[in-house]
Amino acid sequence: MHNLKPVRLNELKLEATFLLKDLKNNSRQTSETLSRFKVIPSLFNKADTLITQGKHVKLKHAYQVLALERGFKNWSDLKHFVVEKDCLYRPHLVPYVHSWFKQYQSAMEYHQKHGGYLLAFWGDIIVCGEEYIKGLELDVCQAEWQAVAYDWVRPMDQMAWQVLSEKAKSNYLKL
Template structure:
């Protein structure tokens, strides 16, 4: 399944649940600054699918739905790759940071690990970090992408990892 399709499906569910005045869905949608002050009745009438998409994007660490979609699709023009691969619970892990992709790639090649993006920077992390982030570091997809999330060798394998990450992160948020 395509990660974007999965996200759109999740947005449909969130939108429907918010319109039905589900308290958890309303709380998630209310995280958007433009909807924060609305009472439940008004919020249920006001919420649109675009709001649900924006909520998912923010929950995953992106500025907007367009930003999320560009990063997930691998748009090379998108230099800010969001914060979704650096969740708060990973802050205690040791890792190596670099402002240069080439430097990060060389470090990863020499010392091992996994190369991940963070906004405009790059992070080399270990298996424990990957597990804490909600992914399985033993999946063959990591080998297929060369353990490089930024410039994966196999786009299909990368897509499966993206889908795993989306499910891990949003199933917790829901």
């Protein structure tokens, strides 16, 4: 089971880059960094000097280390999980959040009373307005929003939600 706190995909990519640099720079952290890379079966039996010289270690290995440390089988699974959980979150759009919730029921009641869009990321549920949706570049999908009843968490129409989800993930990956 994974133990992952909210994180941006770009932060993970940057962390992997620094992890690889730490290994190759022979810094005082190299032995600790080396042990982190040794969790990868293909590197486990390699001589430490071969690993630290970088002949057998690539950025893909750093991604793998981060995935394994967080309880995922591989980078692809970690990346997919983060994109799913984080594709609707933009720090610069937070001022456009009307209200923030931990429970769906409370969010849904607020949404029914005040309108807007009900979204989720990580363990949070928000109700926001059109400004947030425009910032996500999902305002072009008005027919889909209407079909899901403006509710990302429990959409009325799964096909429409799938269109929104794919667009949101695609936009997120362009960041």
